Amino acid sequence: DAGVTQSPTHLIKTRGQQVTLRCSPISGHKSVSWYQQVLGQGPQFIFQYYEKEERGRGNFPDRFSARQFPNYSSELNVNALLLGDSALYLCASSLAGSAYGYTFGSGTRLTVV
């Protein structure tokens, strides 16, 4: 069985640009959560989606947005990129709208120059 897949694996963008990151959850999982992990720190919660609805949002600016599709895959969008947005972006999926049984993908490494 495929795990949580994220694309692309690496990305380099320029300040001010916009980026879209993609996540496919484990088959049967209906909830997707996004985390940002700055180098040397623990992951920070950005969003949780369940059944295509936003269930929760962390302390991130409105430049960050996300959505979940009918097949439960998800996209994270970041507008007006700043150097400080450079990080590993992780997606986690779970069966229901809970954080129990989170399975993380390997992430997308975003570098903003």
Place this chain on the structure above:
Amino acid sequence: GESVGLHLPTLSVQEGDNSIINCAYSNSASDYFIWYKQESGKGPQFIIDIRSNMDKRQGQRVTVLLNKTVKHLSLQIAATQPGDSAVYFCAERNSGGYQKVTFGTGTKLQVIP
């Protein structure tokens, strides 16, 4: 893969010895405490969790201890192996509402062969 262990506290352990990784948490309302292992280039991997009304839980080669009086969590790894080398994060899962995982500061475990 790129390391997530830069600037993290590091614990160096001889292969075959036991490892103890400690963590202080802040949110008394959390219903579960979790340990994750993160290898270079990968997302966090669930190791073991403990419910807030317990003080000890054992898994395969791992034991988690919870001391709610001093808000302290520890992970014990028996007979540490080279494959245990990674960054370990303690985390909390909140109760009620939508659930998310809040990660603490990581500890880098280096196993010396």
